[in-house]
Amino acid sequence: MFIETETTPNPSTLKFLPGRQVMPSGTREFLSPEDAESSPLAQALFDLGDVIGVFFGSSFVSVTAAPGVEWPALRPQVVAILLDHFVSEAPLFTGGDASGFSVPADDEDFGDDPADADIVAQIKDLIESRVRPAVANDGGDIIYRGFREGVVYLSMQGACSGCPSSSATLKQGIESLLKHYVPEVSEVRAA
DSSP states (O other): OOOEEEEOSSTTEEEEEOSSOSOSSSOEEEOSTTGGGGOHHHHHHHTTSSEEEEEEOSSOEEEEEOTTOOHHHHHHHHHHHHHHHHHHTOOSSTTSSSTTOOOOOOTTOOOOOGGGHHHHHHHHHHIIIIIHHHHHHTTEEEEEEEEETTEEEEEEEETTTTOTTHHHIIIIIIHHHHHHHOTTOOEEEEO
């Protein structure tokens, strides 16, 4: 088995591609060892001591190194853990799979006005069809949080969370796209 490695716009994060499915659906982000208790793979990566974030996408794992940690030293350790996991076909989550695994709702979710249902549907469709695939290419994900008074609230995950260019991505990329296709959108903000 060969695991490819790609850089991301976030210099602290590398994207690892095992050449097979990682998550059957959805994504999952771990920002602390406590978050990772439900995943033996994420826990093993945090156990290295130099990892501060793990993100599972459909076909990749993004790993964020702690400040001051150099990737040339950490990369082989991460690859070894990923190889062990995928070659052994170990489960991604305790209990064998992600079924029954729920992520609590984020306190920052904004309730959408039912009168805006058509606008919200357009926004979600654009995010799903155009934005999420591009963000996944960079080792992350973007989550719709709400639409209120012309403002779309989104949160970035994985390599995109904390990336120096994430605010430019939101403002220059996503905001421009949404404003072009959905005139009711006046601004995009990070939630």
